[in-house]
Each structure stands twice: as structure tokens, then as C-alpha cells.
Amino acid sequence: MPSSNKQSQNVVSPVLVATAEQAIEVIDAIKAYSKENPTEEVVLGMDCEGIQKDKPLALFQMFLNGSTYIFDVIAHNPFELGLKEILESDNYIKVFHDFCEDSAALFRHFQVSPTKIFDTQIAHRVKRELEETVTYQDNNISLNNLLKTYMRVENTMKTKVNSCMTSDPEFWYQRPMTHEMLEYASQDVIYLPEMYRIFIKSLRTATVAEIFQKSSEYLFYSLLNSHTKDFTCLSEGDMVGAYIKNYYGKVIFCSLNLGCSGIIRDEVSCEFIHKHFNMGDLINLEVSSIDYEKKFVTLVVPDNLLFMEESTVKGYYKLAKMSQESKVKKMVEALNKKSTKKPRKTSMSLTSKKFFPKIKRCDSEVKSKSGSFDETTTTSNSEISCSA
Numbered sequence: 001m002p003s004s005n006k007q008s009q010n011v012v013s014p015v016l017v018a019t020a021e022q023a024i025e026v027i028d029a030i031k032a033y034s035k036e037n038p039t040e041e042v043v044l045g046m047d048c049e050g051i052q053k054d055k056p057l058a059l060f061q062m063f064l065n066g067s068t069y070i071f072d073v074i075a076h077n078p079f080e081l082g083l084k085e086i087l088e089s090d091n092y093i094k095v096f097h098d099f100c101e102d103s104a105a106l107f108r109h110f111q112v113s114p115t116k117i118f119d120t121q122i123a124h125r126v127k128r129e130l131e132e133t134v135t136y137q138d139n140n141i142s143l144n145n146l147l148k149t150y151m152r153v154e155n156t157m158k159t160k161v162n163s164c165m166t167s168d169p170e171f172w173y174q175r176p177m178t179h180e181m182l183e184y185a186s187q188d189v190i191y192l193p194e195m196y197r198i199f200i201k202s203l204r205t206a207t208v209a210e211i212f213q214k215s216s217e218y219l220f221y222s223l224l225n226s227h228t229k230d231f232t233c234l235s236e237g238d239m240v241g242a243y244i245k246n247y248y249g250k251v252i253f254c255s256l257n258l259g260c261s262g263i264i265r266d267e268v269s270c271e272f273i274h275k276h277f278n279m280g281d282l283i284n285l286e287v288s289s290i291d292y293e294k295k296f297v298t299l300v301v302p303d304n305l306l307f308m309e310e311s312t313v314k315g316y317y318k319l320a321k322m323s324q325e326s327k328v329k330k331m332v333e334a335l336n337k338k339s340t341k342k343p344r345k346t347s348m349s350l351t352s353k354k355f356f357p358k359i360k361r362c363d364s365e366v367k368s369k370s371g372s373f374d375e376t377t378t379t380s381n382s383e384i385s386c387s388a
Contacts (some may be wrong), residue, residue: 024082043193044092047060221257
């Protein structure tokens, strides 16, 4: 159970939490630790394994004060036993690296919307931007490269386990779990609290607050494109919400929350996005082509957006962001209250140009018709288009 020992002490072997009884014991101990140390900042390193669009989450791991707890989410649901309460409580700081897909998985499978999130990938990018030394490698830095940069350590199981994951899509679902699986999962979280402390010591308070804010906005991504089961349901010409993930030369990479990657190659679209948007922004794009084998969707900026005046583009996305923030909050509150009411669905449009058409469903749902802009528009995932 959690103790008052500092992280600098030796890390013990990971604890596999394989039953509901074990989960309750661990969760209650963490809550008790927080109550017994009201003046201490309780920092938790967290991560998920087995994140796939069409499969359940496999593991959820958490590190606190020298102990790693690996919850077997296949065997039981720890979130309904109190883990959801911890994740959604402001009494704990939750440190993730690249929280994007973790956020989507937690929300999709367990309706968990974590608060007080500190994403170390975002922290590194913000720090490099302040130093004016940011490169494309910094935008999407891996956890191992981050650890090597700041702590001169790494997850020693990364290469071996990544190879297994590539050759076996069911790797994280095998039971019983191997020593390598537990070690990999543990090493992905044991350094995160210390990384958090390194960043807050080297950055100004306002910058740290900015990182918390940017990290929390991943909830927008967790709602992205929920009208579509996965990328295999897409067709050329469909509109999808895209989260701008990285720039590499003349190519832009996006995350779509559809079990694939989005890529923008054409010069006109790339130039437009470079001009109007930043890393972490959400924008609606048009599907140009789909590579089912490599799981890539090629995207372009719609013509009606390309020819809008710059002031109109900026004003519209600011308005859309404000509307979306309000609706996301209401949706989360409704889920937490287990509300059975479904939000009214409308479409968002501007000057008769449609920017938020719904994605075609697998059941060939008829796409929504254009209409006037409505500030009461609900948070249809594929309708999100705002700065994140």
C-alpha cells in the first residue's frame, strides 16, 4: 500500500490487481493516504495498455510512492469500484504521457473524464516552444526519448514488447500475463511523477497552468468521430474531425480516434493548416483516400473552408470552441448523473457553408442537411472543430 517513502527510494515489484477485492483494497488505501496527507501534493503516474478502437481496454496502471498497481481490466472493472472517483477528483494530480488515446479509451469504455491531468508530452513541447528550439521530434516525443532527455533512464522493455505488439495484436489480452508484460507496464509509469516535478521546477506557474489546461482539453479528442465505428466505415468525400498531432516536412499527421492515422500531403491543405492552426487544434477535414492495409486515411481541407477570409475562419473557430466547451461540460455532467436523456442533434453551419457534417455511419445513415448556425448545438463528436 502507499507509504510516505519518497520516489527516490527503490521501486518495488509491480502489484497485479486481478480481482475486485484487491482493487477495493488498493483504491481505499490510496484514498486514505490522500486524507492522511492533506498538505501533500499526491501525484500519480498513469497509463493504459491494449488501446484499440474495437477492443476493450486490457490494463490500467498507476504508480504512487514506490508502488506500481496494475489493474487487470479484463478480469474486473476497477473504475466502478472507486478508481473513477480518483481519476475525476482534483485531490490527485494524474500524470500521463501522450494522454490522447488514453483519454478516448477511458471515456469510450468507462465514461471516465479525468481531471487535473498533466501530460508530459505537452509539457515538453511547451517548454521547447518557450526556448524557441521546438522541432517536429518535440511535437510528438516518445516516452523513452523524454526519459532519456531529462532523467537518463528508459523503459528497458520497450523494444522487446513493441516487437511483440506489432506481431501479435492480441498481445495485451493474453493471460496469465508474463513478467515482460508487467515490467513494461510498470516502467511506463514509475518515472512520470518525477518528470512532473522536473517540469514544475523549471517552468513558471503560468506555464504549468497552461500545460494543465492543454492536457485537460483532450476530452475533446475522446468525443471525436463517435458517430463512426472505425475507419473502415469511411468513404471518400466524408468529413471527419482531425486532431493535429505533428508536422514533418511538408506532411501533417493527425489523430482521428478511428483506429487509424490521418495524413495530409497536398501542398494547398498543408499551407492552409500551417497558416491558421497549431499543434493540438481540432479541425474538420475531408477524406481523400483510405489505405485499409496500412490504416492510413489521407485528408484534405474542404474547398469551402479554403476560400474563406482569414478573419472569418478565426472568428468561427473561436465561436465553435466556446460552444463546444459548454456542451462537453454538460455531457460529462449528464453522464456522471447517469442521465438517460439524449441531447438534441443539429448541424453547425455558417454563411450557408457546412463545416460540421456528420460522418456516415456503418448503417448508411443519411448525412445531415445544412442549416443556420445554432449555438445550442450538441457535442456530436464529428462536429468538434476548435482549438484544443
